[in-house]
Amino acid sequence: MALSIRARLQLGGLVLSLLGWVCSCVTIVLTQWKTLNTEMNLMDTWTMGLWEACINREEVAIVCKAFDSFFSLPGELQVARVLMIISQGLGLLGLLLSGCGSECCQFFRTRKVLKGCLCLLGGTLEALASATTLFPVSWVAHAIVQEFWDDRIPEIVPRWEFGDALFLGWAAGLFLAVGGLLLIVSTCLGKENMPSPRMADSTASPS
Known part of the structure; x- marks a missing residue:
């Protein structure tokens, strides 16, 4: 059975x-938010995440x-830990609601208007x-750049650099943004194809 354009957008x-x-x-549990490698000891690589340092x-x-305490973290990592936890909850709830509101989900007999609202x-x-x-x-990356080019810090002091978790986090945010946009567009497309109440009454009532 061929899927409609709306169903394809929802599936995507x-x-x-x-x-x-x-x-x-994966980003929230990785320890590679910040990496540090000193010239005096190239054998050791320091990494820092939201929960521990390695x-x-x-x-x-x-x-x-x-980390012994939440308040022992730098300010940007404190905010990052809170917002990333919120992101997990929002993303999971959004998946559940949009999944129930998609045309591919036929477990519950719900009206099209309700399914459109759930998907939106x-x-x-x-x-x-x-x-x-x-x-x-992005805030953690900005803090790393500011500290790296800070003239007040002596050159002999090692500087933190970007870790792999930052790049994975940017990719995650991009996927979530495009996915949410496709779900919203599919709802708007469904409203355009939905017949108006007057047209429905005129077609249903005999001439």
């Missing part, structure tokens, strides 16, 4: 939203230590999840 939005949500989940000793082992709400939540993912990742 759901797949991209799911991919973005999974990438966001040191990677080449050909030896990786040793990690969880789910797409909006995915867009919010994208914002709450991109903002903390």
Whole structure:
């Protein structure tokens, strides 16, 4: 059975939203938000995440230590931890609502208007999840750049650099944004194809 244009947009939005949500989940647990490698000891690489800091000793082992307190984190990582947790909740709730509102879901007999509202709400939540993912990742990157080019810090002091988690976070935010946009567009497309009440009455009533 061929899918309609609306169903294809919804399916694409759901797949991209799911991919973005999974990438966001991986981003929040990775320790490579910040990386540091000193010239005096090239064998050791320091990494910092939202929950713990690690040191990677080449050909030896990786040793990690969880942060003792939330307030011991830098300001940008404190905000990033809170917003990334909010992003997980928004993304999951958006997936559930838009999945129930899509045409592919036939488990519950719901009216088209209600399914459209669920899909629209789910797409909006995915867009919010994208914002709450991109903002903390970009803020951490901005703080790293500011500290890297700070003239007040002596040159001999090692500087933090971008970690792999930042790039994965940007990809997650992009997937969530495009997925939410497709879900919202599919709802608007469904409203355009929906017949008006007057036309429905005129076709239903006999001449």
